[in-house]
Amino acid sequence: MTQKTDATPTVAVLTLGCKLNQADSEALARRLVGEGLRVVDRPVRGAAAVVINTCSVTHVADRKARHLVRLARRLSPEAEIILTGCYAETAPADIAQVIGADAVFTNAEKPQIADRLLSRLEGRGDPYAGCPTPVRNPLRTRAFIKIQEGCDELCSFCIVPYTRGRERSVPIADIVRQVQEREADGVLEVVLTGTQLGNYGRDLGWPRAEQGPRRLLAELLGNTSIPRLRMSSLQAQDIGPDLLALWSDARLCRHFHLPLQSGSDAVLGPMRRRYTADQYRQALSLIREHVPGAAITTDVIAGFPGETDADFEATLRLCEDAGFADMHCFPYSRRPHTGADRMDGHLPTQTRRERLERLLTVQKHSSEAHRRGRLGDTADVLWEERTDGRWRGLTGDYVRVYAASDSDLTNRITATHLQRLEGEGMYGVPALP
Numbered sequence: 001m002t003q004k005t006d007a008t009p010t011v012a013v014l015t016l017g018c019k020l021n022q023a024d025s026e027a028l029a030r031r032l033v034g035e036g037l038r039v040v041d042r043p044v045r046g047a048a049a050v051v052i053n054t055c056s057v058t059h060v061a062d063r064k065a066r067h068l069v070r071l072a073r074r075l076s077p078e079a080e081i082i083l084t085g086c087y088a089e090t091a092p093a094d095i096a097q098v099i100g101a102d103a104v105f106t107n108a109e110k111p112q113i114a115d116r117l118l119s120r121l122e123g124r125g126d127p128y129a130g131c132p133t134p135v136r137n138p139l140r141t142r143a144f145i146k147i148q149e150g151c152d153e154l155c156s157f158c159i160v161p162y163t164r165g166r167e168r169s170v171p172i173a174d175i176v177r178q179v180q181e182r183e184a185d186g187v188l189e190v191v192l193t194g195t196q197l198g199n200y201g202r203d204l205g206w207p208r209a210e211q212g213p214r215r216l217l218a219e220l221l222g223n224t225s226i227p228r229l230r231m232s233s234l235q236a237q238d239i240g241p242d243l244l245a246l247w248s249d250a251r252l253c254r255h256f257h258l259p260l261q262s263g264s265d266a267v268l269g270p271m272r273r274r275y276t277a278d279q280y281r282q283a284l285s286l287i288r289e290h291v292p293g294a295a296i297t298t299d300v301i302a303g304f305p306g307e308t309d310a311d312f313e314a315t316l317r318l319c320e321d322a323g324f325a326d327m328h329c330f331p332y333s334r335r336p337h338t339g340a341d342r343m344d345g346h347l348p349t350q351t352r353r354e355r356l357e358r359l360l361t362v363q364k365h366s367s368e369a370h371r372r373g374r375l376g377d378t379a380d381v382l383w384e385e386r387t388d389g390r391w392r393g394l395t396g397d398y399v400r401v402y403a404a405s406d407s408d409l410t411n412r413i414t415a416t417h418l419q420r421l422e423g424e425g426m427y428g429v430p431a432l433p
Contacts, residue, residue: 017055198238
């Protein structure tokens with residue numbers, strides 16, 4: 001690794017959207033740091049270059065991408081600004097000129113970004129170097145590793161098959177090697193990311209009966225000793241007793257993200273989801289039977305085309321019954337290149353907003369109930385960083401925890417007494433020697 005000096009250029013790698021984007025950004029950051037550059041994960045003044053890794057799941061995500069480009073240009077007028085990610089796939093061809101970026105790279109072109117930056121920044125000093133603003137190392141504590149990309153499922157509301165292409169699985173040996181490398185770097189948690197993790201291995205010719213995710217997790221548990229492994233997301237149809245049996249190993253985080261999208265079969269069908277509402281409930285029951293105490297989070301869409309009042313009420317009932325630890329709720333957003341964009345029955349904006357507000361009320365109560373159920377517990381917390389005088393960390397079941405401590409907790413896992421609710425997380429007291 002090249003020695004950093006006061007003239008080392010700073011590259012800001014900014015990430016919007018999914019954990020798959022976080023994995024892509026981390027891979028870029030690791031390459032740049034290995035070549036001797038300084039990398040930060042937030043907007044800063046005077047950066048030599050800014051890479052904005054975008055999302056395009058909703059029109060709001062598109063707007064955030066445009067805002068970040070303009071913010072980066074204000075903070076760093078001379079910077080090389082690169083737009084990449086899913087918005088780069090869906091935006092008009094002249095988007096760079098319109099919003100002020102210097103270059104646009106598609107998802108497939110992301111590996112080329114590092115080479116471009118290294119060639120352009122070679123020998124260039126950095127006006128940001130030496131600035132007293134704290135710079136957080138974005139590569140410590142939790143690592144995001146992409147095990148699969150692309151999707152063949154073609155859900156009618158989703159633009160990802162258009163922006164990410166067909167399913168492609170990373171070979172198991174490569175994933176094991178990457179986890180071992182992160183472990184050697186001192187990382188304590190690895191998050192396995194992908195578009196459709198339950199289909200891992202399908203494009204490699206494995207029969208579904210072999211359960212690619214189970215095969216991968218068994219290899220990782222047997223060939224690494226990293227303290228935490230987390231699956232970023234699974235689908236209801238992926239859940240079965242053989243897979244869940246692996247969670248007898250405490251290194252697998254007791255957290256399942258299981259997107260719902262709708263609790264009505266009349267909506268799930270046109271969405272082209274691969275389960276019914278009853279099958280989703282059965283998946284919840286299986287998780288709670290085989291992994292007691294697991295936290296389950298979900299995604300829900302409000303106002304899909306053709307969704308009736310009765311359909312929406314069915315979704316609300318399922319969400320209330322499920323007792324989710326958290327819910328990510330979105331109003332339906334019309335996306336080009338999707339089946340839903342061509343459907344009849346698009347609902348008024350006001351209807352979608354009203355339904356979203358009702359979902360958010362359920363989300364607030366459900367999340368609070370989950371955290372109240374943890375009051376008085378002692379949980380292992382992985383501490384990430386200290387901001388505004390408080391430490392921030394995560395439990396294995398994905399609860400944000402804050403603590404006040406004079407000790408350096410960075411990248412440590414400590415038993416922590418959860419004392420009270422605080423904001424959308426909890427306040428805890430670490431047990432320190």
